[in-house]
Amino acid sequence: MGGKIDCYLDCASPYSYFAFLYLLKNRAALKSHNVDIEFIPVFLGGINVATGNKPPSTLPAKGRHSTHDTARAGKYFGAPKVKTPSFFPILSLLPQRSMVYIKRHFPEPKFESAFAELWVAMWEQHLDISKPDLLSQALERHFSAQQVKEIIAGANTQEYKQKLLNNTQEAIDKGAFGCPWFWVHNEKGDEEPFFGSDRFHFMWEFLGLPWSDLMLQHNSKI
Template identity: 60%
Template sequence: MAGKITAYLDCVSLYSWFALLQLEKNREKLASHNVELDIVPVFLGGINVGSGNKPPWTLPAKGKYGKYDVKRAMKYFGTPNMKTPKNFPILSLLPQRALVFIKTKHPNLLVPTLLDFFRALWEDGLDISKPDQVAQVLSKRYSEADVCEILEKANSPECKQALNDNTKEALAKGAFGCPWFIVKNSKGEEEPFFGSDRFHYIWDFLQLPWKDFELLPGQARLWQSKL
C-alpha cells in the first residue's frame, strides 16, 4: 500500500462536504496509486469542545469573511444550490451515529449516504437532527426495514460509543475541526491535514504525481509577445 487517507467528517460541516466531493472526484486516481481512503464519521461538536475551538461564525470578523469564502467554494466545488439551513447549526449526533452503523452494515453505501445527508441539509434545508427527516433521506437508498434498523441501531449504546470513540480518536490525533485528515505515506510516516483546500499538500506528502495551480497568460500578453 502506497498510503492511506483517513478523513474525519461530520455532515454539519460544509467544508467536510467540499472535502468529500474532492476525495470522490479523485477516488479512482488514488486507487491507481494504491492509496486507501477511509471515511470516519465524527461529532464536530465534540471536537470543538474537546479542542477548545469555536465555530467561525462566533467571531464577527470570521463570520463576515465567511460569506465571501463560501461563495467562492460553492463555485469551485460545484455546489450552486447550497444555502445555509434555517435551523443551522443542527445537532448532528443522530445522522452521524447512523453513518457509524451504515459503515459496518452497508459499507458500500457509506459515502453515498453521507452525500445524501450533505445535500439534504445544505441544499434542501432538512433538519436531519430529527428522526423523521433522517428517515426521509435514508428512504432514497434503503428499504423500509433497513431504515427502521438504521434508526434503531443509531440510538443503541454501541453506536453512541462508537461515534464517541471516533471523535476521541480524532482529538487524540490533533483535530480541532472538520474536515480533519490523517495521512500515511509509503514510508509509514503520518501527518495531519485540515480543511478542504489542502489536497495539493496531501498529494505531495504521499509523493503522488500532481500539477500545481497554474495561471494562464492573457490574450493581450500573447499579442504583445508577437510584436
C-alpha cells in the same frame, strides 16, 4: 507509491462535504498510486468542545467571511447549491451515529451515497436532519422504510453512541480541532495530519504523488 488517507467528517461541516466530493472525484487516480481512502464519521461538536474551537456562526467576522467563502468553495467543488441553513448549527449526533451504523452494516457504496445525501439534505435542501423524521426522509432515498427504522434504532443504541464517541476521540487524539480532518500515511510509514478542503496539494506532496499546481494564464491580448 502508496498510502492511506483517514478522513474524519461531520455532515454539520460544509467543508467536510467539499473534501468528500474532491476525494471521490480523485479516488481512481489515488487508487492507481495505491492510496486508499477511508471516510470516518465523527461528532464535530465534541471536537469543538474538547479543543475550544467555535463554529463560524458564533464569531461575527468569521461568519461574515464564511458566507462568501462557502459560496466560492461550493462552486469550485461542484456543489453550487450549498448555502447555510437558518437552523445552523445543528446537533449532529443522530445523523453521525446513523452513518456509523450504516458503515458497519452496509456496503461501502451505500455508506458513501447515504453520507452524501446528508449534506445534500442539510446544505442544499435545508432539512434539519438532526430531527428523526427529516433524517428518515433523507435516508429513504437510499434505503427501504424498514431499513431506515433499523438504522435509526441502531444509531440510538449504546454501541453506536460509543462508536461515534470513539471515532471522535481518535480524531482528537490525532490533533483534530475541526472538520474535515485527515490523518495520512505514506509508503515510508510516516504519518501526518492535514486540515481543511484546501490542503490537498500538501497532502499529495507528502504522499509523493505527481500533481500539477494551479497556473495563472497570460492575457493573450497583450
